[in-house]
Amino acid sequence: MSIKVKILGSNSAAPAHKRNQTSQLLTIEGHLYLMDCGEGTQLQLKRYRVPIQRINNIFISHLHGDHYLGIMGLLSTMHLMGRKKPLNLYGPPGLAEIITLQLKYSETVFNYQVNFHPVDTKANKLIHEDDFIRVYTIPLNHRIPCAGFLFAEKPKKRRIIKDKIPEGFSVKNIIKLKNGEDIYDGDGNIIFHHTQMTLPPKRVYKYAFCSDTKYDESIIPIIQDADMLYHETTFMEEHEDRAANTYHSTTKQAATIAKKANVGMLLMGHFSIRYKELEPLKYEAQSIFPNSHLAIEGEDFILDDIS
């Protein structure tokens, strides 16, 4: 599959109604990325049998406790379980200071390197790139510095048609075909056309994670046409004033952003503890943007090319 988002927590402020605080696990081509890490996230990862040492990149949107208080415990458990591999941690500058202070008082030095990458929450910048994705910050409008993250898959290689590959065909030539190059003989004649031996690349997807924000259309150009948008929906429409005062969004506001940005689907979360039942929130969002879904713990949302 291309992108899988597993919901580890979707409640705001305090855990309630058996809903944990914000955290999501992204799987891209088998690689794991963690977004936000509320208290108890390591328990959720355990519950869903996620191999935590395979997480190499963690992104923290902001320093309200419900989005990061689980990070210290998770990093400590990685250490205690013998991690040696470096880990990239992206978040607001204060995060490093908080972690460093806690390590100082516990007189602990991790056995692995935490590469901390301070994030400029006011800029839309490329902050991470690996073989599979590019990650960009999305400046959000919250009470404290806060950035969302846009995960954009990198262009993929063409797909080999196995039946078309003759025996003894070299790996080097396979790589050429995957890159869309033809194979020539010594005299410069084409002997294998890449279009005959490969299928076009699978399409690429974009996932935008907007954790805590008030309604703000300035994010639209950044998230435009994303295949999936997570946008917080802390409140229902009746509490629009409260949403504005606390720098949060309503269901309809999130759905309006989704519609204006022409995204493929909307994932709703960061629900206020006042809502035990979440269906009414979904109906409100769907009245504006039909392809709206609740981020329910344990559920997977998959973007994939089934062609």
Place this chain on the structure above:
Amino acid sequence: MSIKVKILGSNSAAPAHKRNQTSQLLTIEGHLYLMDCGEGTQLQLKRYRVPIQRINNIFISHLHGDHYLGIMGLLSTMHLMGRKKPLNLYGPPGLAEIITLQLKYSETVFNYQVNFHPVDTKANKLIHEDDFIRVYTIPLNHRIPCAGFLFAEKPKKRRIIKDKIPEGFSVKNIIKLKNGEDIYDGDGNIIFHHTQMTLPPKRVYKYAFCSDTKYDESIIPIIQDADMLYHETTFMEEHEDRAANTYHSTTKQAATIAKKANVGMLLMGHFSIRYKELEPLKYEAQSIFPNSHLAIEGEDFILDDIS
């Protein structure tokens, strides 16, 4: 009842085998005291339907994450749920710095006062006193500064025999009887003997909480004759070397301390994640101190005068 200890978590280092990290709730005459607060303690309190706003005193033994990483989330939830009542927080000096830094970056000011009482982990001192108990520090021998806590009930009042109290008897006189005073008439003659109208006070209990420590007999005079001792038993006897190196104790070491200190019962906890089954640890401790019990999550251990 006199003293009830509810186990909220009993695992060491990282949560495992469905065991959370260290935390215990003490109920004394209906008043709630929290000892240590590993990650997820607020979820455990919720699970066991503990009214968190009735906790007015929290004691943190040391600054290893498995003993305190849940404190920030718990204090935040108390704030979000509208707490106004001050809260006493006892712990190593660094704890205030960690909390203050986290509040700074979340740009949050609690609606209630947290009275922080830095604890001298090297001294055996009275650190808290209220109508019901006195709490003393127990210097422990751990890798970083660490103190246990001795909870000693204060002497109780005599118990009124309701049938013996005539109608219209004044509250003032009842208080006198409870305090062991007789009631005189205007001429100085005894009209009511307190021994005839009251029963002796209920007995008082002592509970000693020794979170993380290597084997160290210097705590014995402090915990001598305690009715219940919680003493960590991270390892079984075969890992005695590892216990010493990591400043932890084995089952038999804890049981030896219990025996030498002549306590009423031993509560074992802080189990290494290597142990999925805990019964073997219990049998080892019981071979030295028969009244040894496992601190299993959700269980209550009660000290009460049933006479």
